[in-house]
Amino acid sequence: MRASTTSHKLYKALFVTLLLAAALVYLAPLYVMLTTSFKGIEEIRNGNILALPDALNTSAWSKAWSSACTGGDCYGLAPYFWNSMRIVLPAVLISTVIGALNGYVLSQWQFRGSNFLFGALLFGCFIPFQVILLPMAMLLAWLGLANTVTGLVLVHVIYGVAFTTLFFRNYYVGIPTELVRAARLDGAGFFAIFRHVFLPLSSPIIVVSVIWQFTQIWNDFLFGVVYSGPGTQPITVALNNLVNTTMGGKEYNVDMAAAVIAALPTLVVYLVAGKYFVRGLTAGAVKG
Amino acid sequence: MGSIKIQQLTKSFGDTEVLKGIDLDIKDGEFLILVGPSGCGKSTLMNSIAGLEDVTSGDILIDGNNVTDLSPKERDIAMVFQSYALYPTMSVSRNISFGLEMRKVPKAEIEKTVADVSQLLQIEHLLDRKPSALSGGQRQRVAMGRALARNPRVFLFDEPLSNLDAKLRVEMRTEIKKLHKRLGTTIVYVTHDQVEAMTLADRIAVMKDGQVQQFGTPYEIYNNPANRFVADFMGSPPMNFIECVVLDDKLVIESQGEKFELHIKHGERLKDAGVETVILGIRPEMITEPKPHVAGALVHSLSMQVDVTEPMGPDTIAFGQWNGTEIQARLSPEAGVEAQLTGLIKVQVDTSKAVLFDAFSGARIDA
Numbered sequence: 001m002r003a004s005t006t007s008h009k010l011y012k013a014l015f016v017t018l019l020l021a022a023a024l025v026y027l028a029p030l031y032v033m034l035t036t037s038f039k040g041i042e043e044i045r046n047g048n049i050l051a052l053p054d055a056l057n058t059s060a061w062s063k064a065w066s067s068a069c070t071g072g073d074c075y076g077l078a079p080y081f082w083n084s085m086r087i088v089l090p091a092v093l094i095s096t097v098i099g100a101l102n103g104y105v106l107s108q109w110q111f112r113g114s115n116f117l118f119g120a121l122l123f124g125c126f127i128p129f130q131v132i133l134l135p136m137a138m139l140l141a142w143l144g145l146a147n148t149v150t151g152l153v154l155v156h157v158i159y160g161v162a163f164t165t166l167f168f169r170n171y172y173v174g175i176p177t178e179l180v181r182a183a184r185l186d187g188a189g190f191f192a193i194f195r196h197v198f199l200p201l202s203s204p205i206i207v208v209s210v211i212w213q214f215t216q217i218w219n220d221f222l223f224g225v226v227y228s229g230p231g232t233q234p235i236t237v238a239l240n241n242l243v244n245t246t247m248g249g250k251e252y253n254v255d256m257a258a259a260v261i262a263a264l265p266t267l268v269v270y271l272v273a274g275k276y277f278v279r280g281l282t283a284g285a286v287k288g
Numbered sequence: 289m290g291s292i293k294i295q296q297l298t299k300s301f302g303d304t305e306v307l308k309g310i311d312l313d314i315k316d317g318e319f320l321i322l323v324g325p326s327g328c329g330k331s332t333l334m335n336s337i338a339g340l341e342d343v344t345s346g347d348i349l350i351d352g353n354n355v356t357d358l359s360p361k362e363r364d365i366a367m368v369f370q371s372y373a374l375y376p377t378m379s380v381s382r383n384i385s386f387g388l389e390m391r392k393v394p395k396a397e398i399e400k401t402v403a404d405v406s407q408l409l410q411i412e413h414l415l416d417r418k419p420s421a422l423s424g425g426q427r428q429r430v431a432m433g434r435a436l437a438r439n440p441r442v443f444l445f446d447e448p449l450s451n452l453d454a455k456l457r458v459e460m461r462t463e464i465k466k467l468h469k470r471l472g473t474t475i476v477y478v479t480h481d482q483v484e485a486m487t488l489a490d491r492i493a494v495m496k497d498g499q500v501q502q503f504g505t506p507y508e509i510y511n512n513p514a515n516r517f518v519a520d521f522m523g524s525p526p527m528n529f530i531e532c533v534v535l536d537d538k539l540v541i542e543s544q545g546e547k548f549e550l551h552i553k554h555g556e557r558l559k560d561a562g563v564e565t566v567i568l569g570i571r572p573e574m575i576t577e578p579k580p581h582v583a584g585a586l587v588h589s590l591s592m593q594v595d596v597t598e599p600m601g602p603d604t605i606a607f608g609q610w611n612g613t614e615i616q617a618r619l620s621p622e623a624g625v626e627a628q629l630t631g632l633i634k635v636q637v638d639t640s641k642a643v644l645f646d647a648f649s650g651a652r653i654d655a
Contacts, residue, residue, distance in 0.1 A: 178373035181340050186387035186434070187361045196386070200377035 037257040060253035070241040080238035091156035092213040099164020107172035124162030147229025156217045164209045171205040207276035215266045290441035290474035291316040297346035306332045308498040322478045323485040324495035330478045366435035367444040372427045374419035381415040387438045405433045425456045445477040494518045516650035528615040530568045548590045552639045567645040572616040577623035578636045586640040594627040
């Protein structure tokens with residue numbers, strides 16, 4: 001009895017140490033980014049990469065935000081940050097709404113061939129971005145949406161619907177069909193049932209869908225670089241341009257601040273809704 | 289108002305025919321029970337009446353109007369589901385009022401209905417709760433409240449008591465019967481529990497393999513079963529089925545090496561049938577210890593070797609063997625004790641209510 005509790009404690013200590021070590025490895029780059037972004041350029045050149053900054057120097061942050069050069073223009077990341085918002089918000093919203101409706105139909109209103117349709121939609125999850133670059137470019141040109149925010153929203157919605165449909169379908173499959181039947185007898189129609197019965201049950205999976213889509217679209221570089229034009233580039237493209245534009249010496253502090261700014265919104269979304277994310281994912285997974 | 293007429297109803301899922309030509313005539317205000325083993329098509333029939341399932345052919349008429357192609361919404365039917373299917377995010381009161389809300393009933397009227405219904409079902413104190421905070425019996429009441437609130441022409445109950453514990457089930461059974469008496473609305477009730485069927489029904493439709501085997505009052509079903517399946521399904525403990533050799537207009541039963549001849553009603557029909565053996569169907573309560581018998585009884589005295597006894601309280605079931613078949617007799621508790629002690633008893637067999645089945649087809653041959 002005694003021996004077993006001792007070894008149990010030992011295991012636990014080992015376990016916690018391992019976890020801490022892993023967390024440290026993951027957090028180290030973030031630490032370096034943050035400390036570097038608050039240092040002056042001289043301090044970076046002469047000091048230790050792991051050392052804390054001598055003083056909180058925020059000049060790199062303001063430069064990254066409003067005056068750093070991204071290629072020819074020198075307006076910082078700010079305009080591109082808002083470009084990204086203009087792309088991400090509608091794309092997340094639309095793909096989540098469509099995914100919810102798709103999932104509702106595919107789980108509760110099955111029709112001949114609905115399982116095949118679901119399979120075909122799932123296939124969309126496995127198509128690499130690179131494969132569709134050219135055909136999509138042609139489609140956007142044909143639609144007159146090349147180099148526009150609307151075009152980028154469209155691309156992200158199309159790609160996102162495969163995932164959001166999967167999320168919502170697997171979540172709704174766990175809701176008993178008898179609820180739909182009861183509501184139909186109560187006189188509710190297709191949309192009334194969705195609104196009054198399904199939507200109020202959906203918050204965990206909506207959170208999953210929003211986080212997933214927000215992260216995917218915000219972090220996207222490939223579509224952003226290919227389908228955007230001057231004035232519609234998302235922040236990831238701008239960050240790349242900022243880092244690759246050098247005038248004189250390399251400003252690591254500005255680069256680091258810019259990178260943190262670009263990553264900030266996804267971090268915020270995770271922190272705000274993260275606990276629902278895990279809960280929603282597992283709920284969907286278990287019931288699906 | 290709520291008579292239902294079902295004519296030649298069939299339903300197939302792919303190649304499987306689930307309903308094979310159902311004909312039922314349900315009177316307004318009647319309590320009809322659909323009973324049968326699982327997979328007999330009773331739930332499919334109920335869903336067809338509700339409009340939740342499209343039928344393959346045939347017609348469903350409610351109050352003379354053909355509703356076969358109408359949506360559930362337009363049929364004016366309310367249903368209580370086996371799982372209750374309460375809306376999990378809505379309060380009890382909104383669960384009850386949702387159907388009225390969807391039908392655009394004025395708010396004041398909705399409030400009055402919710403108050404009336406919750407009072408009737410004694411769930412007033414639960415109105416603000418969510419279904420997850422209710423016990424099984426309370427959920428059951430709310431599900432019934434939701435159905436009642438709409439004041440429909442027909443109520444459908446799909447095995448509503450099967451998720452309750454035994455005691456509560458009996459309570460709710462009585463309550464449903466009282467409710468029906470009070471409201472007088474037509475009820476179609478699906479169950480696989482033959483006790484529920486016997487106790488609740490005005491009429492019972494016994495189903496098997498997508499066909500109605502018999503449609504009649506509980507008395508008819510119990511005492512005059514159409515075939516061996518119905519006789520076997522209804523009644524607990526079940527009817528005894530004893531294969532007997534026919535001797536003119538009598539049946540022979542062998543017990544402990546001794547042969548007994550049993551007279552039966554309509555013995556002459558047995559001769560006409562010209563069969564060598566038949567299945568004698570006799571309920572356990574017709575095999576008892578010797579006791580004064582009622583007028584019209586056809587009593588015989590037989591010996592019975594008792595293997596096991598099962599005291600039920602009001603009576604004791606004794607298991608023995610006649611003609612190589614296990615049989616059950618229903619003894620008084622005192623006779624049961626004696627049977628347990630001696631192992632061999634004299635029993636009185638009353639064949640006045642016995643029925644005869646064809647040994648192969650299971651069809652009645654004396655009716």
